[in-house]
Amino acid sequence: MEMSSRVPLTYSRKVLELFRNPKNLGKMEEANAEAMAGSLACGDMIAIYLKVEDGTERILDAKFESYGCAANIAAASTLTEMVKGKTLEEAWRISWRDISEDLGGLPSVKFHCGVLAVGAMRRAVRAYYKDKPQSEWLPKELTPEERQALEEEKLMEILERRVERIKAEG
């Protein structure tokens, strides 16, 4: 039988574990690259903090903060584990599928949590290069993950404005 979109969420053991005991949680004071994706209005928001070794461009430490569902928290947490020790270029290549796989499979309605985590991380990488010469591997154009984060934020702005307008009229 075909199911509707309203199905229970099957979180894997790892998602549940990382939700309960997230790794690398918290703000990082000594971060030299950080970024946020999503918004409170979306119900989905991830902040990524990176400490990058200048010269080698290796990620020495990574942390996250997250406002969102259990999958969102687990996705951000596992991403910070994955990027540690990688160069920025290697980290950049991590996809939401890698995150989902690492978590033992995200439910399809939660794929966007992996996308948002990747979007936040890539924004942080761009932030690192903001006042440095650009690396040639860094795409000039926004990648789909970054675009998705942007679209979600924009959509919410539009919806919020619509609600405000209705309220003002009512």
Add this chain to the structure above:
Amino acid sequence: MTYSDLSRPMRELIESHGRPEREVYLDHENSGLIIPEALEAMIGAYREGGRGHPSITHRIGWISYQSLYEATSAISAALNCDTNELVHTHGGTEANNLAIIGSAMMEPRSRRKILLSSIEHLSVIFPAEWLGRYGFKVIKIPVDREGFIDLDTLSREVDKDTLMVSVAAVNHEIGTIQDLKAVGDIVKDRDEGVLIHTDACDALGRIPIDVKRLGVDLASFSSHKVYGPKGVGALYVKEGVKLEPILQGQLSTQKLWPGVENIPGIMGFSKALEMMHKHLDEYTKRMAKLRDRLIDGIMERVSHAVLNGPRGERRSPDNVNISFLYCEGEALTVELSMMGIYVSSGSACTSRVLEPSHVLLSIGRRYEEAHGSLLMKISPYNSDMEIDYVLEALPGAVDRIRSLSPIKP
């Protein structure tokens, strides 16, 4: 996706979650309790009284007819209507669909306008919007910040083209008890021919329901909302109101509904309703007391929390709906689940669409307030000790989820 795709990961999830030592069930919005006497009645029905077909001419058929009739009489009496005015359905959703689509399909289809409050259950909104695709005009009447329908706008919108007005007696999410009498008076004053429907699924067992006194033409009920079996409901159709059946098939005892009646389910519904009405005064007082303890206790203990819906007499005795700012609702329900506290949320994440609860947005809550909402519904079977446990556990759970967030109060 298919059902079997989910089965293996679900088993793993249930296993890794484990069964908490203490459990408090407060998700009666989404069912989960059956009154023991109702369950007994159903088992009895399957053994004997309700196992046959009520339209058939032999001993087992006759017994089944008699059981069905007695259950129907008991439900009708509880609602103060005639047995001929009650249609058994497969739940509240079907009752709402029958009321709305059934009246729209009735000839002559001269009236094409359907008015709803903006906070109706989706089983009212969706059939109306479905009719909207076939030439009907659907207008949602706004509500105020506590969920009460705007009677001025309603009055302005009623005209000779209006087929029906549908307003729930009690809102399922924020517990607003509407003044249906006022709605009825305004509508009938403008035009006697307009049908008044109320989705009373969440009113039954919470406030006294007398369909005659409510002054409605159609009223929907759901068995699991009075702690009876799931998949059983009823529609009150006032004598003289004409509907087209929405299901076609072999007729049994009911003109508006084909198929073999779910006699054990109807008997379970009847028994659950009987038990609720027998103790209605005591139960509603107790639920209201627990409700207020829970609301006041949370407000005292947790910062940045707002109550959704009215307070006191105008709120359903079972309903607690609170938004916790900077705290995402789905994460909170999972956190509470691990502590053995089962509740639901109006967050977009739990509904698996980008939009959070339309009810909360309609009463003017911002998106983040809707995302951080928790819906707890008390049953007469909940105890003071259970509320104590929730009050003890909830502040820590909210703190923990807030501690994860990049934006803090």
